[in-house]
Amino acid sequence: MLDRSTIWPYEDGEPGEFYYQRYGHPAGVEAERALGELEGGQALLFPSGSGAITALLLALLEPGKTVALTQDAYYGTPVLMKMLGRWGLQVVEFDQTGSPPEGADLVWVEAPSNPLLSMPDMEAAAAHPAPLVVDSTAATPVHLRPLELGADFVLHSATKFLGGHHDVLLGAVVSKAPEDHERLLEFRTRSGIVASPDAAWLLVRSLKTLRVRMGRITANAQEVARRLEAHSAVERVRYPGFGGLMSFDVAGGGEAARRVETSTRLIKNATSLGGVNSVLETRARWEGGRVPDNLVRLSVGLEEVDELWADLEQALSG
Ligand SMILES: *Cc1c(COP(=O)(O)O)cnc(C)c1O
Numbered sequence: 001m002l003d004r005s006t007i008w009p010y011e012d013g014e015p016g017e018f019y020y021q022r023y024g025h026p027a028g029v030e031a032e033r034a035l036g037e038l039e040g041g042q043a044l045l046f047p048s049g050s051g052a053i054t055a056l057l058l059a060l061l062e063p064g065k066t067v068a069l070t071q072d073a074y075y076g077t078p079v080l081m082k083m084l085g086r087w088g089l090q091v092v093e094f095d096q097t098g099s100p101p102e103g104a105d106l107v108w109v110e111a112p113s114n115p116l117l118s119m120p121d122m123e124a125a126a127a128h129p130a131p132l133v134v135d136s137t138a139a140t141p142v143h144l145r146p147l148e149l150g151a152d153f154v155l156h157s158a159t160k161f162l163g164g165h166h167d168v169l170l171g172a173v174v175s176k177a178p179e180d181h182e183r184l185l186e187f188r189t190r191s192g193i194v195a196s197p198d199a200a201w202l203l204v205r206s207l208k209t210l211r212v213r214m215g216r217i218t219a220n221a222q223e224v225a226r227r228l229e230a231h232s233a234v235e236r237v238r239y240p241g242f243g244g245l246m247s248f249d250v251a252g253g254g255e256a257a258r259r260v261e262t263s264t265r266l267i268k269n270a271t272s273l274g275g276v277n278s279v280l281e282t283r284a285r286w287e288g289g290r291v292p293d294n295l296v297r298l299s300v301g302l303e304e305v306d307e308l309w310a311d312l313e314q315a316l317s318g
Pocket residue numbers: 048049050051074076110114135137138156157158159160169170171
């Protein structure tokens with residue numbers, strides 16, 4: 001049962017496992033145990049993926065330190081990091097299919113990147129002396145376990161596939177080293193960047209179906225990617241072969257892409273990704289010149305693949 005208490009009575013005059021919600025609460029601990037097991041490390045929840053990024057940067061770094069960030073990271077990540085420039089954080093961008101730049105104090109890659117779907121060279125990233133963060137939001141531990149490939153931290157926007165139902169905003173960091181976990185936990189407790197019991201409880205629910213959801217989502221997405229590749233109105237498809245996130249470029253430019261996104265019926269024209277229902281949107285509306293103006297990002301859900309394809313086909317032929 002979901003326990004929303006902010007306090008729990010002391011036991012024999014001393015704090016027990018739970019005593020004040022900011023330090024920890026039962027649903028949070030349960031969700032963190034489940035996610036930690038899936039990733040092979042120790043997980044901590046945050047109120048959003050962005051909150052998790054903020055906490056990790058502030059807990060690990062200090063003014064004058066430099067993050068090497070993949071140039072095609074989720075667009076909110078560089079926006080946030082540059083905002084923290086006022087507190088002395090420096091950012092250099094690099095191509096994650098090659099080696100991170102020397103001298104960086106933290107290396108930050110995304111597997112696969114959203115929405116350009118590049119995969120990091122994990123060997124090169126792990127060989128860099130700085131700690132390595134892998135934003136594994138689009139892969140999930142079903143398809144990738146970065147801690148086994150040399151990462152020190154795995155970051156998730158659990159709002160996406162982990163939450164999986166477009167009904168919870170949540171983030172997580174999974175640490176490999178116990179001392180990193182402790183440091184981040186202490187920062188989280190003191191800063192108060194803490195996820196609520198309700199959100200954690202929804203994640204517990206969602207993780208029970210993660211493996212079956214990702215299995216079906218991947219099977220659907222592989223088939224949709226194959227059919228898009230063969231469609232004459234599609235110039236290019238980006239899909240890493242697993243997971244539900246892909247993007248494709250529509251022949252005829254930005255106008256044509258706008259027509260496609262407003263013509264689907266089953267697939268909703270909405271932002272975000274990772275839910276049981278498929279969504280799609282052009283990304284230039286948010287990211288400007290960072291992405292082609294005819295790029296449509298598609299997050300494939302659990303619908304019947306033939307129904308998904310029928311919807312895309314009628315939208316592409318419009
Ligand atoms: C959505 C997203 C984020 C940000 O997460 P929020 O939960 O929206 O704050 C970070 N990284 C990636 C790859 C994302 O897709």
